[in-house]
Amino acid sequence: MERIFLSSPHMSGKEQSYIEYAFDTNWIAPLGPNVDGFEREIADYVQLKDAAATSSGTAALHLALELLDVQKDDVVFCSTLTFIASANPILYMNATPVFIDSEEKTWNMSPNALEKALKDAKQNGKMPKAVIIVNLYGQSAMMDELIALCDEFGVPIVEDAAESLGAYYKGKPSGSFGKYGVFSFNGNKIITTSGGGMLVSNDVESLKHARFLATQARDTAVHYQHSMMGYNYRLSNILAGVGRAQLEVLDERVKARRAVFNRYVEAFGGVEGIDFMPELENTYGNRWLTTLTLNPEKIKTTPYELIEALGKVNIEARPVWKPLHLQPLFKGSAFYTNSDDNVVSERLFKQGICLPSGSNLTLEQQQRVIDKVIEVFGVEKPASSLKLNN
């Protein structure tokens, strides 16, 4: 049986012409017209003044922390329920991460927990240099509340929008809310360049500095002169070409992923104990991955059993991200919970599962997934009780 992936690359067919353009102009380098074009087009898409293309989303996050002058032993706050790449750059800076729990409405950073953490930081006289807010699985965090807190305490936001390109919060593009926003074009993301990233901001001067740092921090001189430590973090002109073609179909990809989500909801949204990741009012998620939780009081099957059953018929499914405060790497790190009796991120990790969600998933493939899930739950095709938003 053919394998069904969680999220596989979905090329549009237009990529080759941009790659040819790179070859025709011989810009086979981490600079060139596709890089310039891709930067301009992403900046336009997210309605910001500038964008700097990087070799990965992780590199863009690292540069954001550099631009915010994070120093050894500084503190950086970060959402706990996320992929490791959100926090690794904190370690690159020899800084100390403090992890913030999720809330129930978006699964993202809890304003309650953030407020507690900021108040403690103020009391201890050690404010964080930045707050990294993640938009999980394409769902925007509670930005109004989080921004109000960060403004009150004067801490800049880095928006990790690696999973949420194409999503909107109250009509504004995801990734455009922080001092810096970060996107990823890794192979599993909603659009891909195989590997790549983007740092976005309205601060044009600081993005100039980001490009300087990303090209080995080479001073203006005929000879190779350096007075600062730099990185080799720029995006290839060939890959930027792939990105330009992918960006042309981004909105279609979002629609396709939302349709995948809606079909899952129609198929088993009515089963008691299954809860799909909610969509916050006035937001439009890209539904990068369809994620849901299984309530153990109502459903005997655990996420791990479901993942195993799907794996046996060659369908890839995954648990929800393991919270970073539970990772061995971050043992002993400070962590602020949503409330004393509700550690939301841990519950989501224990109960959550991600289903195949690619924009190139065919109806037949998705039916295979649905049939297997329904078989595992041992229920007749249940009607959905959820209201769908298209």
Ligand SMILES: *Cc1c(COP(=O)(O)O)cnc(C)c1O
């Ligand atoms: C993918 C991802 C990243 C990292 O992007 P890369 O391009 O793989 O380096 C960062 N944060 C989150 C939340 C991600 O999902």
